[in-house]
Amino acid sequence: xxxxxxxxxxxxxxxxxxxxxxxxxxxxxxxxxxxxxxxxxxxxxxxxxxxxxxxxxxxxxxxxxxxxxxxxxxxxxxxxxxxxxxxxxxxxxxxxxxxxxxxxxxxxxxxxxxxxxxxxxxxxxx
Numbered sequence: 001x002x003x004x005x006x007x008x009x010x011x012x013x014x015x016x017x018x019x020x021x022x023x024x025x026x027x028x029x030x031x032x033x034x035x036x037x038x039x040x041x042x043x044x045x046x047x048x049x050x051x052x053x054x055x056x057x058x059x060x061x062x063x064x065x066x067x068x069x070x071x072x073x074x075x076x077x078x079x080x081x082x083x084x085x086x087x088x089x090x091x092x093x094x095x096x097x098x099x100x101x102x103x104x105x106x107x108x109x110x111x112x113x114x115x116x117x118x119x120x121x122x123x124x125x126x
Contacts, residue, residue, distance in 0.1 A: 001115075002025065002026040002032075003024070004022055004117035004118075005022065005023050005025075006096050006117045006118065006119060006120040007120060008021050009121045009122045010122070011123045011124075012125070014087055014088055014126050017082070017083060017085075017086065018083045018086065018122060019081070019082050020122070021078055022034070022036075022078065022081075022096030023076075023077060023078050024098060025077070026098075030054070030102075031053060031101075032053060032099060032114075033051065033052050033098070033101050033106055033107060034051050034072055034098055034099075035048075035096065035098075035107065035108075035113060036048040036049045036050070036070060036097075037096075037097060037110065038093065038094045038095070039095070040093075045110060046061065047108045048064055048081070049061065049070040050107060051070045051106070052103070052106050053101070053102045053103075054074075055071065057104050058106070059106050064083075067085045068081060068083050069082040069084075079096060081096075083122070086124045088126045089124075091122060091124050093120065094119060094122050095119045096117045097114075097116045098113065098115040099112050100114055
């Protein structure tokens, strides 16, 4: 069983930055691709970013490309999401998720993930 715990959410003004962290309680963290998703009120959960097991491959949703950066530290069993130039439409609950797979595996679909965190709220005021 893998437990994922997100932190770093909060309230920020438009144009500001936040850094989300997701700590994983698993010995084999480096065998998982890690993703970030978000869900705004009344909307479906959507893909934000994913990073492969080594950190050598990343993918982003078009809506966050150039503003968000996903990274990971396998020694700390942690994945990060640096969010810059935040917009009100970035307001959502942000979830991290783990998907078994190595190589260039970088899934974007919710159903491809095996474990989910409880989420952290990000609110961006205009």
